[in-house]
Amino acid sequence: MLKIDNLHVRVAGREILRGLSLQVNVGEVHAIMGPNGAGKSTLGHVLAGHEGYEVTQGSVTYDEKNLLDMAPEQRAAAGVFLAFQYPVEIPGVNNTYFLRAALNAQRKAHGNAELDSMEFLKLVREKLKVMQLSPELLNRAVNEGFSGGEKKRNEIFQMAVLEPRLAILDETDSGLDIDALQRVAEGVNTMRAPQRAFIVITHYQRLLDYIVPDFVHVLADGRIVESGDATLAHELEAHGYAWVAERKLAEAGA
Amino acid sequence: MNSGFVQSMRDAAKIQRLPGSGIGWLDIARAEALDEFLAAGLPGTRDELWKYTALRALSQRAYAAHDDMAATRAVDATLLELPDIDGPRLVFVNGVFRADLSKLHALPDGLSLRPLSRTLAEQPEPLRFLLARRPQECTDAFVALNTALASDGVVLHVADGARIRGPVHIIHIGVPADGDMAWHARSMIRLGNDAWLGLIEHHVGTDEHAHFANLASDYILGERARLDLLVIQNAANAATLLRRSEFHLQYAAHGSLHALELGGALSRHEIRVALDGDLARFDSRGAFALRARQHVDTELLIEHRGRDTASDALWRGVADDRARGVFHGAITVARGADGADAKLSNKNLLLSRDAEIDTRPALEIYADEVKAAHGATVGQLDERALFYMRSRGLAAEDARMLLVRAFCATALTGIEPQALREYAEALLLAHLPRQAAVAV
Numbered sequence: 001m002l003k004i005d006n007l008h009v010r011v012a013g014r015e016i017l018r019g020l021s022l023q024v025n026v027g028e029v030h031a032i033m034g035p036n037g038a039g040k041s042t043l044g045h046v047l048a049g050h051e052g053y054e055v056t057q058g059s060v061t062y063d064e065k066n067l068l069d070m071a072p073e074q075r076a077a078a079g080v081f082l083a084f085q086y087p088v089e090i091p092g093v094n095n096t097y098f099l100r101a102a103l104n105a106q107r108k109a110h111g112n113a114e115l116d117s118m119e120f121l122k123l124v125r126e127k128l129k130v131m132q133l134s135p136e137l138l139n140r141a142v143n144e145g146f147s148g149g150e151k152k153r154n155e156i157f158q159m160a161v162l163e164p165r166l167a168i169l170d171e172t173d174s175g176l177d178i179d180a181l182q183r184v185a186e187g188v189n190t191m192r193a194p195q196r197a198f199i200v201i202t203h204y205q206r207l208l209d210y211i212v213p214d215f216v217h218v219l220a221d222g223r224i225v226e227s228g229d230a231t232l233a234h235e236l237e238a239h240g241y242a243w244v245a246e247r248k249l250a251e252a253g254a
Numbered sequence: 255m256n257s258g259f260v261q262s263m264r265d266a267a268k269i270q271r272l273p274g275s276g277i278g279w280l281d282i283a284r285a286e287a288l289d290e291f292l293a294a295g296l297p298g299t300r301d302e303l304w305k306y307t308a309l310r311a312l313s314q315r316a317y318a319a320h321d322d323m324a325a326t327r328a329v330d331a332t333l334l335e336l337p338d339i340d341g342p343r344l345v346f347v348n349g350v351f352r353a354d355l356s357k358l359h360a361l362p363d364g365l366s367l368r369p370l371s372r373t374l375a376e377q378p379e380p381l382r383f384l385l386a387r388r389p390q391e392c393t394d395a396f397v398a399l400n401t402a403l404a405s406d407g408v409v410l411h412v413a414d415g416a417r418i419r420g421p422v423h424i425i426h427i428g429v430p431a432d433g434d435m436a437w438h439a440r441s442m443i444r445l446g447n448d449a450w451l452g453l454i455e456h457h458v459g460t461d462e463h464a465h466f467a468n469l470a471s472d473y474i475l476g477e478r479a480r481l482d483l484l485v486i487q488n489a490a491n492a493a494t495l496l497r498r499s500e501f502h503l504q505y506a507a508h509g510s511l512h513a514l515e516l517g518g519a520l521s522r523h524e525i526r527v528a529l530d531g532d533l534a535r536f537d538s539r540g541a542f543a544l545r546a547r548q549h550v551d552t553e554l555l556i557e558h559r560g561r562d563t564a565s566d567a568l569w570r571g572v573a574d575d576r577a578r579g580v581f582h583g584a585i586t587v588a589r590g591a592d593g594a595d596a597k598l599s600n601k602n603l604l605l606s607r608d609a610e611i612d613t614r615p616a617l618e619i620y621a622d623e624v625k626a627a628h629g630a631t632v633g634q635l636d637e638r639a640l641f642y643m644r645s646r647g648l649a650a651e652d653a654r655m656l657l658v659r660a661f662c663a664t665a666l667t668g669i670e671p672q673a674l675r676e677y678a679e680a681l682l683l684a685h686l687p688r689q690a691a692v693a694v
Binding site: 048049050051071072073075076077081082084087088089090091092093098099101102103105106109141158162 | 636638639641642643644645646647648649650652656657659660661663664
């Protein structure tokens, strides 16, 4: 489904990703872990199509298409979704209105009829139950005045409504207390499906207790330096990221 | 100064037979005003209130004094309609009152509404204090010109205690004539004690013309009177529109203004508010949406004179292409106007590199226990918000439109009825660039 090959990305003149390769198949959940500054969020933004990130080398193929050629909205319509680490506040734009406009834009791109407000409301009610989000938040401006936890849950709620095929969660666990974390994880778990893949970017193993990944990758210095199954996350938690670096050095010396 | 503009105005004064001419005091007032205008000439950019609006191009243009066909020109009836508005209506075409298009029959009790031309011809005396006065602070050349040449306008009076929620709809329509022409309109709107009035001042233009319109309006609000005024300026693309509106509020009077500036090549509105009485209050909200080479200037000058007076101003501006927007909000709290509460917010968006918006908030306080807050910004669309919206599937253009619309919408809250607010919002949207230029 997604194939990242030798990806090099420059941000504000600095090379952040230096030869990252990763393959994600449909139905899989991949966790990307790594220390701060390793390039985790850069990966999320590049996949979503942020223009401030310059790809200098490598390729990203999504469903046999060149993802890097697509505008952010085309990627969204193709099923790519980024849950932001820092969801943006948009004063004056109603949350429900925004989400309906987004969903209908995607439906239109697929040649489907747009949902009217009644149909959309019905859909929203179903999804709200899953996220245990207060309906009152829907009538406010997008993310405006939301608490940190509410913003993150709103991201997952949007994901539930838009039903992407490839969901990238960028540090969705950061700033959440344990209750909020569990609720977010529940939301994600109900979305796990054979036709959907996840890339879960996180600094801590904690989230992966609730969203158990099929694969764990360690991102350091702009590339994947270690891959394994869910147990790798526990080893990282026990030994720290320095442990990976040391092993790499040992391997290189051997 | 013998420039094209001034000369054409001088000629107009010679040849035009204005309503009420032959009345001694009026002839004198007009002659004096013309001399005043000729002596002063057009204001220059050294004048604080004209700092960003240069009149060099205007000064070289000559205008015809009259459109001989104005009384009979055909007007598209849809121009006269506003959604859910079915009150009295006063229509002017190229500055000339049109009884055939107006609705003045069966006026509600307590409302007196007439065109100035008729009032001057029939009973001019009550207007004497307004037309013949020489207020010291008013040295505005265009008001002098207006006094000298105004041939029509609105004379409206709401009796004590009468509530005209209607609202009354005033329409100024510019239509193509043989050449470009100038017209001058003078309006006097007076609300008695406890009187209420809803009023819409609507400027529209059809087809291509570059007329010059000069309007001066006086609003006097009696004790506890309430005025809801909506100004929709949607003049023809090449038109020039200069307006000066002066509000006087007595004890506990409440004025509320919504202003939408959309059309015209050069449009300036000088809004002067005097909160004379204790507890008087003036709220104003407005937005401009500009494109091409439009130039729109709003001068909002509020003076708190009574005690415990309040003013709340919230204005938004959007400029695209090579458009130029100017906002000057000056609040003065006079000596003795203790307890004043003044708020002023002006935020602006530039949608292209070549657009320009100048905003100047100014606050002068000479009283005690005053609450005052003001802020002004000029910025660009939030790139983070744009990316966020696009990452959810919205096309770049739609995301921009949604952001711009949200930005302006705060200036439209409070317009009643809802259908009219939606209409205003749609008008504003139609004026926003569909292909918003490359993000700055």
